[in-house]
Amino acid sequence: MATQVFKVPDSIIKDMTYGFCPGCDHGVAIRLVAECLDELGLKENAITATSIGCSVCLYDYLDVDSVEAPHGRALAEATGIKRARPDKFVFTYQGDGDFASIGLGESTHAALRGENITAICINNTTYGMTGGQLGPTTLLGQVTTTSPTGRNVEYYGYPIRIAEHIALCEGTAYSARVSLDSVANIRKAKQAIKKAFEYQLKGLGFSFVEILSTCPTNWHMTPQKAHDRVRDDMMKVFVPGVYKDVLQKV
Amino acid sequence: MTLTATKPEGKVLIKGNYAIANAAVIAGCECYFGYPITPQSEIGEFMSGKMQELKRAYVSSESELASINMVIGACSTGAKAMTSSSSCAVSLMQEALSYATAEELPVVLVSVMRGGPGLGNIYPSQGDYNQATIGGGNGDYKLIVLAPGNVQECIDLTYKAFYLAHKYKNPTMVLADGLLGQMMEPVTFGDYPYPEVDDSAWALTGAKGRGRRVIRSYAPSADDQCVFLNKLYAKYALIEEKEVMYDEYMTEDADLIVASFGSMSRNVKSAVKIAREKGLKVGAFRPITISPFPNKRLKELSCSAKKFLVTEINMGQMVRDVRLAVNGKVPVEFYGKGVGSMIDVEDLVDKIESLIEV
Numbered sequence: 054m055a056t057q058v059f060k061v062p063d064s065i066i067k068d069m070t071y072g073f074c075p076g077c078d079h080g081v082a083i084r085l086v087a088e089c090l091d092e093l094g095l096k097e098n099a100i101t102a103t104s105i106g107c108s109v110c111l112y113d114y115l116d117v118d119s120v121e122a123p124h125g126r127a128l129a130e131a132t133g134i135k136r137a138r139p140d141k142f143v144f145t146y147q148g149d150g151d152f153a154s155i156g157l158g159e160s161t162h163a164a165l166r167g168e169n170i171t172a173i174c175i176n177n178t179t180y181g182m183t184g185g186q187l188g189p190t191t192l193l194g195q196v197t198t199t200s201p202t203g204r205n206v207e208y209y210g211y212p213i214r215i216a217e218h219i220a221l222c223e224g225t226a227y228s229a230r231v232s233l234d235s236v237a238n239i240r241k242a243k244q245a246i247k248k249a250f251e252y253q254l255k256g257l258g259f260s261f262v263e264i265l266s267t268c269p270t271n272w273h274m275t276p277q278k279a280h281d282r283v284r285d286d287m288m289k290v291f292v293p294g295v296y297k298d299v300l301q302k303v
Numbered sequence: 304m305t306l307t308a309t310k311p312e313g314k315v316l317i318k319g320n321y322a323i324a325n326a327a328v329i330a331g332c333e334c335y336f337g338y339p340i341t342p343q344s345e346i347g348e349f350m351s352g353k354m355q356e357l358k359r360a361y362v363s364s365e366s367e368l369a370s371i372n373m374v375i376g377a378c379s380t381g382a383k384a385m386t387s388s389s390s391c392a393v394s395l396m397q398e399a400l401s402y403a404t405a406e407e408l409p410v411v412l413v414s415v416m417r418g419g420p421g422l423g424n425i426y427p428s429q430g431d432y433n434q435a436t437i438g439g440g441n442g443d444y445k446l447i448v449l450a451p452g453n454v455q456e457c458i459d460l461t462y463k464a465f466y467l468a469h470k471y472k473n474p475t476m477v478l479a480d481g482l483l484g485q486m487m488e489p490v491t492f493g494d495y496p497y498p499e500v501d502d503s504a505w506a507l508t509g510a511k512g513r514g515r516r517v518i519r520s521y522a523p524s525a526d527d528q529c530v531f532l533n534k535l536y537a538k539y540a541l542i543e544e545k546e547v548m549y550d551e552y553m554t555e556d557a558d559l560i561v562a563s564f565g566s567m568s569r570n571v572k573s574a575v576k577i578a579r580e581k582g583l584k585v586g587a588f589r590p591i592t593i594s595p596f597p598n599k600r601l602k603e604l605s606c607s608a609k610k611f612l613v614t615e616i617n618m619g620q621m622v623r624d625v626r627l628a629v630n631g632k633v634p635v636e637f638y639g640k641g642v643g644s645m646i647d648v649e650d651l652v653d654k655i656e657s658l659i660e661v
Contacts, residue, residue, distance in 0.1 A: 100509060116510065120406065120507060122372060123398050123402050129372035130377075131374060131376060133378070136360035158369065192365035
């Protein structure tokens with residue numbers, strides 16, 4: 054008897070053209086989000102505020118109600134949605150530039166207010182859609198189109214550690230950083246996303262998952278090399294782990 | 304604050320800012336998001352207590368950027384939601400207003416003008432006529448803008464703003480000024496006089512029993528964007544046809560028509576009365592909707608009047624719309640004052656006399 058070993062999640066749109074670059078982790082991340090929505094039965098009750106950058110493409114893949122926010126304002130819109138309709142499941146899916154640069158005020162204050170919403174942030178250390186410029190999480194020494202000799206402190210200052218920053222906010226119920234560089238870590242990433250979603254369902258406050266991701270196109274790397282970079286360079290600065298968990302007293 | 308009941312019986316003496324806030328509550332505003340700025344802070348102060356008392360949504364936001372985007376989020380679910388602000392802070396909302404028009408969301412924004420440009424000062428001003436009617440957001444879009452001339456109209460037009468915003472799915476602004484916001488007048492609230500608009504065809508509620516809905520402005524195809532813009536501008540044409548409001552006083556036989564909006568129109572009316580007593584054939588015209596602007600009526604009036612005078616507490620903003628409406632048929636003069644109190648009635652009478660004698 055045949056056993057089904059692969060299934061496209063119900064929360065994924067079926068008749069779409071896949072548009073992300075080869076080796077980009079957005080596809081994996083969105084699939085994990087979709088699987089968690091499916092498993093928790095949230096697809097029909099979810100509303101998402103999308104962001105600007107490659108992450109805006111979420112609404113091309115995810116089969117849920119969504120409203121598009123200006124750059125950096127997704128968590129303000131999500132706050133408005135949740136305050137207006139507290140019974141809805143509300144989440145954002147943002148890049149590091151959207152979440153931690155132009156939107157850092159909105160992100161921080163949503164966490165401080167303990168808004169009962171979930172934010173997923175893709176950290177790929179660059180502005181991908183605009184062609185690979187320096188962003189808030191660009192590593193020291195990293196070459197981008199706007200740091201042609203590498204990020205130096207004199208001109209650019211330091212990258213932000215997002216999961217640690219959000220963990221410092223008292224309204225945060227859960228803050229974790231995960232990576233998609235290996236099958237084992239992809240499994241851990243899914244567990245973190247699911248936990249973040251469950252914390253919203255339990256009404257515990259702001260829940261957050263930072264996902265370390267690749268940008269092979271702008272890093273000028275093969276998909277495999279890009280994942281090696283996540284493991285060898287990014288994970289040393291942006292260390293995966295759970296930085297806040299109100300139920301585990303972390 | 305003197306109001307204890309949400310719907311006070313009969314006449315009450317109340318400040319414009321409180322009148323706007325309480326009218327929003329009576330209109331069924333479910334969510335208020337705001338950041339303090341003088342001269343409208345009483346609106347947020349009132350809402351902070353009243354919305355919590357009524358178990359409705361209230362957020363003291365971290366910035367005006369956040370306030371207006373919280374309104375967008377709430378409106379995307381079909382909720383009645385608003386923010387209020389002033390001048391330099393309304394500047395911060397221009398991006399979101401462009402998005403909200405492209406996303407066809409019923410955003411309600413109250414702007415209580417202060418002096419500008421820049422930080423300016425907190426004196427009454429009408430310097431944000433252009434900000435309200437033209438705006439600083441990107442792309443082709445228009446707001447519906449209602450300009451009250453007294454505290455009673457602050458109430459009536461707040462009611463109307465919620466109705467029009469939802470009826471046309473377009474951001475709608477009530478444009479008051481520091482004088483109206485801080486002035487007390489006797490008013491009546493009554494009930495919210497408009498029907499509730501059904502938003503079930505578009506509001507985000509979760510895709511249960513239907514396909515998912517996406518409220519977005521991003522239009523990757525130029526052709527699709529042209530189709531959308533044509534639809535948007537057909538809506539604006541309909542709003543202009545159906546919703547233009549204005550107030551006229553003794554214009555029928557007037558040689559000179561004095562046009563003004565908002566609180567400035569109060570002194571204009573007094574000046575016209577005095578000028579009439581002196582035998583001068585003068586009338587007053589006041590747009591209540593400044594967007595859409597009463598172009599058609601002004602064009603008609605330019606067939607009977609010999610001259611227009613536009614008077615504003617700014618350096619000349621609405622005067623351009625009057626000139627466009629009149630289209631060179633008769634001269635349109637301007638008499639303004641950058642910021643501060645309204646132009647004195649005596650000075651207006653002198654100006655009227657000088658223009659009629661010429």
